[in-house]
Amino acid sequence: MDNKTFDDRYNVAPIIFKDWIKGRLDIADSVIFDFGCDTGVMSLGLIHHCSPKKVIGVDINDNYMNLLFEVSNRINIKKLPENLEFYVIEPQGNFSKIISKEVDCVFSWSVFEHVSQPILKQKVVDLYKILRKGGYAFIQIAPLYYSAFGSHLNMIITAPWAHLTTQLNLFQDYVFKAEKSGVYADEDDSNFEKIKASLWSLYSTLNKITSDELIKIFTSSGFTLIDKFTSCCQDTPPASLKAVYRKEVLITEQIVGLFRKNC
Ligand SMILES: C[S@@+](CC[C@H](N)C(=O)[O-])C[C@H]1O[C@@H](n2cnc3c(N)ncnc32)[C@H](O)[C@@H]1O
Structure with a gap:
């Protein structure tokens, strides 16, 4: 922690x-x-x-x-x-x-x-x-889910509302292909892969x-x-989302x- x-x-x-x-x-x-x-x-x-x-x-x-x-x-x-x-x-x-x-x-x-x-x-x-x-x-x-970083993935996805604007399979790719940085900068590669899998699981269960x-x-x-x-x-949320939510x-x-x- x-x-x-x-x-x-x-x-x-x-x-x-x-x-x-x-x-x-x-x-x-x-x-x-x-x-x-x-x-x-x-x-x-x-x-x-x-x-x-x-x-x-x-x-x-x-x-x-x-x-x-x-x-x-x-x-x-x-x-x-x-x-x-x-x-x-x-x-x-x-x-x-x-x-x-x-x-x-x-x-x-x-x-x-x-x-x-x-x-x-x-x-x-x-x-x-x-x-x-x-x-x-x-x-x-x-x-909250619909807020800018409601995906709980802000440590690896820096674009606000990306979870609501991005096609799901592409969003998943962004998560699994993310580079180590910030709090994860010093993680070894295999641990970072596990972290990304666990973050994706957390996101999927919100x-x-x-x-x-x-x-x-x-x-x-x-x-x-x-x-x-x-x-x-x-x-500020993008207009495309304000048209929906x-x-x-x-x-x-x-x-x-x-x-x-x-x-
Ligand atoms: C993000 S953590 C928050 C933990 C703690 N309250 C904190 O802020 O440090 C969410 C926690 O909710 C727990 N949780 C999810 N569903 C639950 C349930 N049905 N009963 C009890 N705990 C649950 C998870 O296991 C997880 O530990």
Whole structure:
């Protein structure tokens, strides 16, 4: 993990969450459920920056297993905090096997664009079920699919909206023929080929959710939208795309939504 990615996960996102939740949740007495925790770096950042009662991180992969190794050369810790728990879950499974008591807050950062379309609604319903009445769900997605770099391939494809303007087989060629640069400059050739294959797989599995759709899925599952923030890309979409998609959808890069389960 490069230094910027580490800083974004360990510091930036947890501090943004802390600001949003301040005055709404007694965080010292709260259990936070980090849905889609991946490496667990953000879960650890939540513990260190927000001091909650507990953080439970879940994901369909077990990348959190390397957490201590991943952070040990950056922050001074010898073991992980006792109030940090991780679980691997099945994509379709609910959370009842791991949650014995309702949680106070759901946290999810850059996850909902990766949840497979057929289970998207069910995941939101499952999260609603494990949240206590009056609890919050803090949900962030960036970059949204229809935005300039919504392909998540910005490390190797530098042209904005290329994923929407380029014929699919040519776009795939551009990805697999990309030259090493930026954060990948020092990778050996075989590793770089693996990185490109994994980036293509990640791109192919994006569910194309928009900010409006995210809000609709949550509110139609019983949540109330308390607050939202959107941010836009700097680039201007080409006229050919504006003729097909609403401009607002093309330029909205990030959505942050704070939802509540009614008391
Ligand atoms: C881009 S990563 C974000 C990880 C972390 N929140 C962060 O920002 O560092 C997206 C994560 O969502 C996870 N994910 C996708 N579908 C999921 C599901 N149905 N249940 C739990 N996690 C899921 C992926 O495995 C992946 O680790």
